[in-house]
Amino acid sequence: DAGVTQSPTHLIKTRGQQVTLRCSPISGHKSVSWYQQVLGQGPQFIFQYYEKEERGRGNFPDRFSARQFPNYSSELNVNALLLGDSALYLCASSLLGGGTSEQFFGPGTRLTVL
Amino acid sequence: AQSVTQPDIHITVSEGASLELRCNYSYGATPYLFWYVQSPGQGLQLLLKYFSGDTLVQGIKGFEAEFKRSQSSFNLRKPSVHWSDAAEYFCAVGATDTGGFKTIFGAGTRLFVKA
Numbered sequence: 699d700a701g702v703t704q705s706p707t708h709l710i711k712t713r714g715q716q717v718t719l720r721c722s723p724i725s726g727h728k729s730v731s732w733y734q735q736v737l738g739q740g741p742q743f744i745f746q747y748y749e750k751e752e753r754g755r756g757n758f759p760d761r762f763s764a765r766q767f768p769n770y771s772s773e774l775n776v777n778a779l780l781l782g783d784s785a786l787y788l789c790a791s792s793l794l795g796g797g798t799s800e801q802f803f804g805p806g807t808r809l810t811v812l
Numbered sequence: 813a814q815s816v817t818q819p820d821i822h823i824t825v826s827e828g829a830s831l832e833l834r835c836n837y838s839y840g841a842t843p844y845l846f847w848y849v850q851s852p853g854q855g856l857q858l859l860l861k862y863f864s865g866d867t868l869v870q871g872i873k874g875f876e877a878e879f880k881r882s883q884s885s886f887n888l889r890k891p892s893v894h895w896s897d898a899a900e901y902f903c904a905v906g907a908t909d910t911g912g913f914k915t916i917f918g919a920g921t922r923l924f925v926k927a
Contacts, residue, residue, distance in 0.1 A: 731915070740816075740902050740917035741856070754912035788856065796913050797844040797906030798863060803856040 700724070702791050702804035710810045711779050719774045719807045723791030729753075730772040731801060732764055733788040741788055747772055748795025776809075784811045814839045814907040816918035824924040825893050833888040833921050835903030844906030845886045846915070847877055851899040859901075862886065873897070898925045 703722045711717050723730050729748040733741035746754035747766035766772045770791075776783055786806040792799035815838045825831050837843055845862040860871025867879040877888045886903060903918045 740920050743914045754914045756914055800858055805855050
């Protein structure tokens, strides 16, 4: 079975642009979470979605938004990109929402903002 | 606010020696606790988790961790380190607040293994 997949693998944008990152969860998983990992730091929680509804939100500005589709895949959108948004963006899927289901992480999308 | 502290930025141990990675958390209720490992090209992988019950939990790859409520700690241990254990290790806490559920990661500890 395929694991969590993310696209694209790498992305280069300039300040002020908008970006959309995509995530496909493991088959049967209904929850997707998004994390930002800046070089040298631990992942920071952005959002959790379960059954297409937002179930958790981290301390990120409104420039960050996400949604989950009926097939449980998800998109993360970031508007008005800043240099500080350069990071590895990780998606994790789990069977259920909350914290009791094990999260399986994808390989990430490396975003560089110039 | 919830937080996770990993006091050691990096640790070097000899192959075959024992290992202990420290983790302290701040959370008002009983937390969900996790240890993850991140290797280049491997992504984040769950080593073990604690939700309730026995405070000593066993994980994959020979790792174990002990939850100590009085010390707000969840330290990771391994009796004999292998060269393949060299990686970045993250402690995390699962918590619920007004924003819903979130997983909070520590800054990580980089493990170096010398022959």
